[in-house]
Amino acid sequence: MTLTAPLAALGRLVLDMLASIGRIAIFAFQVVSHIFRPPFYPREFLNAVLQIGWFSLPVVGLTSLFTGGALALQIYAGGARYGAEAAVPSITAIGMVRELGPVLGGLMVAARVTSSIAAEIGTMKVTEQIDALTTLSTNPLKYLAVPRVVAAVLVVPVLVAVGDSIGIAGGWIVGINQLGFNSSTYIKNTVNFLQFWDIGSGLVKGAAFGFIIALMGVYHGMNSGRGAQGVGDATKSAVVAASVLILAANFLLTRVFFGS
Amino acid sequence: MIELRNVHKAFGSNHVLRGVDLVIPKGTSMVIIGGSGTGKSVLLKSVLGLVRPDSGTITLDGQDVTRGDRDAFLARFGMLFQGGALFDSLRVWENVAFRLRQGARKLPKDQARAIAIEKLRRVGLKEHVADQYPAELSGGMQKRVGLARAIAAEPEIIFFDEPTTGLDPIMSGVINDLIREIVTEMGATAMTITHDMTSVRAIADNVAMLHGGKVRWTGAVSGLDATDDPYVQQFIHGRAEGPIESVR
Numbered sequence: 001m002t003l004t005a006p007l008a009a010l011g012r013l014v015l016d017m018l019a020s021i022g023r024i025a026i027f028a029f030q031v032v033s034h035i036f037r038p039p040f041y042p043r044e045f046l047n048a049v050l051q052i053g054w055f056s057l058p059v060v061g062l063t064s065l066f067t068g069g070a071l072a073l074q075i076y077a078g079g080a081r082y083g084a085e086a087a088v089p090s091i092t093a094i095g096m097v098r099e100l101g102p103v104l105g106g107l108m109v110a111a112r113v114t115s116s117i118a119a120e121i122g123t124m125k126v127t128e129q130i131d132a133l134t135t136l137s138t139n140p141l142k143y144l145a146v147p148r149v150v151a152a153v154l155v156v157p158v159l160v161a162v163g164d165s166i167g168i169a170g171g172w173i174v175g176i177n178q179l180g181f182n183s184s185t186y187i188k189n190t191v192n193f194l195q196f197w198d199i200g201s202g203l204v205k206g207a208a209f210g211f212i213i214a215l216m217g218v219y220h221g222m223n224s225g226r227g228a229q230g231v232g233d234a235t236k237s238a239v240v241a242a243s244v245l246i247l248a249a250n251f252l253l254t255r256v257f258f259g260s
Numbered sequence: 261m262i263e264l265r266n267v268h269k270a271f272g273s274n275h276v277l278r279g280v281d282l283v284i285p286k287g288t289s290m291v292i293i294g295g296s297g298t299g300k301s302v303l304l305k306s307v308l309g310l311v312r313p314d315s316g317t318i319t320l321d322g323q324d325v326t327r328g329d330r331d332a333f334l335a336r337f338g339m340l341f342q343g344g345a346l347f348d349s350l351r352v353w354e355n356v357a358f359r360l361r362q363g364a365r366k367l368p369k370d371q372a373r374a375i376a377i378e379k380l381r382r383v384g385l386k387e388h389v390a391d392q393y394p395a396e397l398s399g400g401m402q403k404r405v406g407l408a409r410a411i412a413a414e415p416e417i418i419f420f421d422e423p424t425t426g427l428d429p430i431m432s433g434v435i436n437d438l439i440r441e442i443v444t445e446m447g448a449t450a451m452t453i454t455h456d457m458t459s460v461r462a463i464a465d466n467v468a469m470l471h472g473g474k475v476r477w478t479g480a481v482s483g484l485d486a487t488d489d490p491y492v493q494q495f496i497h498g499r500a501e502g503p504i505e506s507v508r
Contacts, residue, residue: 039362047349124347131310132345136359136409137334 031145044147053155060105064163068170089186090193092171101164102202106209110242114217118238121221122231149214156210157203201257216242267316278473289450294470300453338410339419344402346394353390359413379408400431420452436462
């Protein structure tokens, strides 16, 4: 008994984990299947666009600005070891649009939006508002999940694009003020170096991260436990799951896009 | 007519319903009483399909409630939730008119708003409340808005989940009277769960007492005081001593 207890505990953990993955996969499939079937809730969708997109602009902008500036400083310092300081504009740009723009943008939006969706829907669950929706002949998946997931898939790439631009601008500010670059040369080097797919791949990542961000918020909110502690736990789990999944998806997508 | 036959429901090891049999004739008001945690809410949610029973059958006019067109089934119901369950993000009138703005028979905004204001008046709320948000209202007002929402689409069957919990005695009386009046004037079938005996006497035609996952006693409200069932007697007189354990 004592010998097998740790094995049993490990087995239970693995089974619980697999069951969770299965439940999330089924939930994701259900949400996607409802996207194309009426009724649609345009007002909920527009509200989600506003909440997820517009109100996330300041946090994504500031994160990108400081990251772009720091990146330029690091690349200058690292490049100096090989006499490659001139690569600052191009490497800053590629680093921002391929990796840091989507990943940091995704993580910041996850912190802001996943938590808020999970807490809102979790509170709705605890106060029986989700049951009330059902009794009023409204499918909670269609009313709560679909508008948020679709909005996030569409607006997170836009946030990533804005973040990319501001991040590159952050590098440019540091470049011309502190590292002695000429402004027009910096911009020319950036624009000439970047290829369409450098930017495009980051935007595709943004859409995938948007899906994860909203899905995790809605899933954990709808499965929230009772009371304030239940909602708190749901919110925490949603943000942790979204963050880990964003980083894992980033690796997988990078491997698919640039692995060869 | 709503009919439950041998309904069982367990949550893990907690066997909440252990073979409930109950009949609610059309147009009557049934009140389910019983202590906290005896499965009253689970029973009510089972009828609505929010909780799926493990075994047994629940029928509405002879049709199994778990089969058939869910939307058409739910369109016959109105429900007042214990805490109101009003949607925080919507104004009061939008809450009341929620069902009227959904589905194939969706009403135009102006018409839905007019009906919402009429229903709010019916429950004693003034027109200016319509544009407020639920969080701006007191508990009693939220309950009235919940009641207005439950009756907005003129349902045939209305469920009330602990309608007076958390209200002062006067507001409880107001809500009880409203429920009685509305159920009578609409000719609706009503099912109420409560442990407030004043509510029971004000609302009920018939009473069923749930204990140990089964219907312990059922009969007309007039028979409540006459019965010699020790469980019912202990419950309606609020005695700590008796067959129902006070520590559960």
